[in-house]
Amino acid sequence: METHQIQKNQQQEPQQKSISIGAALILGLSGIIIAGIIAGAIVFSSGAKALDNIDLKDLDGLKVQINEQDNKTSVFVDIQEMKTTYKNYALGFSFFNNKELGTIEFKNGIGTTGKNFFGTQGCTTDGDFCMFISGITSDFTFPGELNAGDVSEYPSDAKLQSLSANGYNYEKRVNINSVEYVLIYGKKEIDMPYIGEGQVVAIFKLTSPTDFHAIGFQLVSGDISNFMQVIESVAIF
Numbered sequence: 750m751e752t753h754q755i756q757k758n759q760q761q762e763p764q765q766k767s768i769s770i771g772a773a774l775i776l777g778l779s780g781i782i783i784a785g786i787i788a789g790a791i792v793f794s795s796g797a798k799a800l801d802n803i804d805l806k807d808l809d810g811l812k813v814q815i816n817e818q819d820n821k822t823s824v825f826v827d828i829q830e831m832k833t834t835y836k837n838y839a840l841g842f843s844f845f846n847n848k849e850l851g852t853i854e855f856k857n858g859i860g861t862t863g864k865n866f867f868g869t870q871g872c873t874t875d876g877d878f879c880m881f882i883s884g885i886t887s888d889f890t891f892p893g894e895l896n897a898g899d900v901s902e903y904p905s906d907a908k909l910q911s912l913s914a915n916g917y918n919y920e921k922r923v924n925i926n927s928v929e930y931v932l933i934y935g936k937k938e939i940d941m942p943y944i945g946e947g948q949v950v951a952i953f954k955l956t957s958p959t960d961f962h963a964i965g966f967q968l969v970s971g972d973i974s975n976f977m978q979v980i981e982s983v984a985i986f
Contacts, residue, residue, distance in 0.1 A: 834982075840866065840884075841957030842964055845982035850878045850975055863889030864960060865899065870979075871971065878971030880979070886960045897933070897944045898965030903954040904931055917944065926984045928953060949973060951980045 836843040851871030868882035887901045919933045935944035949968040968976040
């Protein structure tokens with residue numbers, strides 16, 4: 750814990766301390782008032798002694814900055830720290846978990862040959878949002894139809910040109926974590942479509958040392974802005 754002392758001109762600067770504080774404990778402090786939200790931070794203010802009763806051993810998980818000046822204490826909480834992230838260490842990917850979209854369920858499986866992984870978020874009978882998260886090994890086979898997100902590799906230019914020739918629009922993008930992906934939009938078809946109307950598939954290349962080389966996120970139903978919030982947060986490691 751660092752403290753910056755007064756300057757030589759006797760004018761005192763705010764003391765700054767960096768600690769980790771649990772959000773529930775911060776919000777539960779009596780006498781603390783939310784003063785506003787600026788630059789991605791929630792600002793709390795109180796009298797300087799409002800923090801005296803905090804047991805620092807119990808404060809964990811949320812980085813804040815405490816400024817003390819003129820017998821007042823301001824607590825700056827980065828709201829980005831409040832986000833929940835789903836991480837899959839075995840396959841080497843993570844993404845922002847918006848719990849309002851539903852529970853994430855994930856499992857690994859095997860086919861007649863090869864292996865697959867399959868996850869869902871939402872996809873309940875009373876929910877509007879449904880997203881598939883999946884991938885297969887290059888030797889995967891089973892007696893049934895694959896979903897559009899069941900990918901074994903990052904699509905080549907030839908594959909994308911073939912999709913375009915069949916009426917599917919696509920974009921190559923880079924998200925906020927500097928991860929490249931391909932976004933493929935569905936279309937209306939009479940027969941079973943590769944990607945249906947109103948659906949979208951985003952494909953990422955996996956780099957972890959496993960038999961899986963790509964992952965597909967498929968928006969089955971729901972608001973595409975919620976889907977893109979997830980896609981823009983994907984990290985590959």
